[in-house]
Amino acid sequence: MEYKDYYKILGLNRDAKQEEIKPAYRKMARKFHPDVSKETGAEEKFKAASEAYEVLKDPEKRAAYDQLGANWQAGDQFQAPPGWQQRAGGSRTGGHTGFSDFFDSIFGAGFGQAGFGQGDFDLGGFGQGGFSQGGFDRDHGGFGQQPWRESMAGEDMHARIEIDLEDAFHGTTKTLTLPATQPGVAGKTLQVRIPKGVHQGGQIRLPKQGRPGRNPNQVGDLYLEVSFRPHAFYHVDGKDIMLDLPVAPWEAALGASVQIPTPAGKVDLKIPAGSSHGRKLRIKGRGIPAKVPGDMYVAITIALPPAATDANKKAYKAFADAVDFDPRAKMGV
């Protein structure tokens, strides 16, 4: 397994004072929390920071980690020294995914159990899946408490999945792998038909696919929160779809009838004469399908033909000579 440089992960020197650890972690946590950051790899960075904090915040664990020696580099092939006593840290009451193998090899696997508590979880086998809770301090209080009062142990499970925008128009079938809901019972794999018409941030309920409740005959539901993968040219706002449409200068100035793409197929669109850059045209009902479907908003963007050939340069010059136009008239220059 790979050595993890916890100091480097938090941006600290190895001789950092103990009181520097928490602020460094908090900064990383805020920056890379998957709800906050859209960077690819944000979730991994968040988890790495959480694991680093777990070790460095505790003087005992930090000392044990330091004992491995300062000569290790992040990514080195690592094995715990022979005779290394695993430091079983404090008790954890589950509820989160485990830490890395590296962590387990130093501190013992009993510490970082994958939990069965409520909350989001990764949908393994699904590719870019949901988000597993990264923070772990909540079992011990301190940073990251659970300040709300829960009504009961959650029977309903929540997960997040990513689909393509086209799937909202046609529906799709996805395979989910759910983690175990009880110790000793394997997790299950489900084929799920995602119906068409789901919005960004929408929820799909799978009855009885959640956890057993206090009465074992009662099983909770599974809720899937749907988000769309970034698309090359569509953007989704709830159930509306935004499209930037490049048009030629003469199409915008003189008006034109053009074909535009929509997730449901090509559509003819009339560009009104005198359309300026950024003008939004609304196509009712061409958003995500529903009883009241969303709309599509097309933003006109003027694309300039490059003056790359002699013919183009000549045409531009002729245009410039023929037209009386001062774009900076209002600037007093």
Added chain:
Amino acid sequence: MTQTDLPLVELLDDETPLTLAELCRITALTEEQLQSWVAHGIVEPLKGRRESWHFTAIAITRVNRAKRLQQDLGLNTEGAALALDLLDEIEQLRRELHRR
């Protein structure tokens, strides 16, 4: 359910609003807690008196996000509410800038 049957799936769309009690059960929060979060603007019921509050499924998404922010980043309720608003605004701005 045989192996070949796909599990039942229900799309929670605008036609299937949730009552306060249902939202509480789904998100494992008490009614008092949810009422407090409504007061902070974390979730908004459809127009109506408290006795007949209804929520669209987006409320589940917002509650889960607020919970994650509170748990993972140690935010209090006001902080979570502000964070949600700011994140919505950032998402909107990103859409306008066409960056992800």
